[in-house]
Amino acid sequence: MAKIMTKCPVTGHAISTGVEVDSDGDFNFLLDVAYHIDCPLCGDNHEWFKHDAWIAESPESRQEDSHAARRRQ
Helix, strand or coil: CEEEEEECCCCCCEEEEEEEECCHHHHHCCCCCCEEEECCCCCCEEEECHHHCEECCCHHHHHHHHHHHHHHC
């Protein structure tokens, strides 16, 4: 499962929305409506929309990309 991320408007840092998806296709099914999250960084409640969010790259996919790059060398 991949985490959907958004940005804390106070700190500018990425935060997890608490929503996880199996694939990009699942992300596309999310409605672009207002969602709310209690921010673990600043403590405020933030509103976020799908158009402002992204799917976090999983450690597994980073490792696979790294292995593929080494094989090409």
